[in-house]
Amino acid sequence: MLRLRPYxxxxxxxxxxxxxDEDVFVKWGGDHFGEFPITAGIIDDKYRQSNGDYKELDNFYPWIAIDDENRVVGHFIIRYIHDDNRILRFGWVIVDSTIRGKGYGAEMLRLGLKYAFELMDAKVVTIGVFENNDIAHECYKKIGFKDKEITEKEPFNIIEMELKREDYIA
Incomplete structure (x- = not known):
């Protein structure tokens, strides 16, 4: 059983x-963070508000997943991309590389969807699968996300997926 807490x-x-060691971050990191490898200092600087708080930054909510033994096992971000239409974007879904394949990612996303639909009143949640990662793609499908479009452009091939409120099963 997992629970979420703010970063x-x-x-x-x-x-x-x-x-x-993730290939997708090697390509993506330099673009979005200016360098790779992405260090702890870079991540912390990116997430921190001027007042030192981490919980909310311009509709940007970084979350950490904790297991029953209080270990940090994963991380993901919820971000409003269209406030008026209540469309939320899940991004940077990462599970501890030493414990992948045990369902933690799916559980994190289920908790995130519960938070997004039930507490943040989202109408739509979107997510992107980079480099046509078959494992992630299948995981998102099991949780209820549906393919919206496939974009093939450098440096990534992206499968854009979404889950609408009316299709969400609590």
Missing amino acids: KSCDAEKISEWIK
């Missing part, structure tokens, strides 16, 4: 370790 500065080191 804290102490999580940055773990996140940077998980993504260090």
Whole structure:
């Protein structure tokens, strides 16, 4: 059983370790962060507000998943992309690289969807699968996301997926 909590500065080191060897982050990191590997300091600087708080940054909500033994096992971000239409975007879905394949990612997303639809009153949640990652794609389908479009452009092939409120099963 997992639970979610807002990101804290102490999580940055773990996140940077998980993504260090991921091909998708090697390509994507330099673009969005200006360098690769993405360090804990870069992550923390990106997430922190000027007042030092991490919970909310311009409709940007970084979350950490915690298991029953209080271990940090994953991370993802919820972000409003269209406030008026209540469309939320899930991004940076990462599970601890030493424990992948145990269903933590799916559980994190189920909790995230519960939060998005039931507490943030989302109408639509979207997510993108980079490089046509078959494992992630199948995981998202099992949770209820449906293919919206496939974009083939460099440096990524992206499968855009969405889940509408009326299709969400609590």
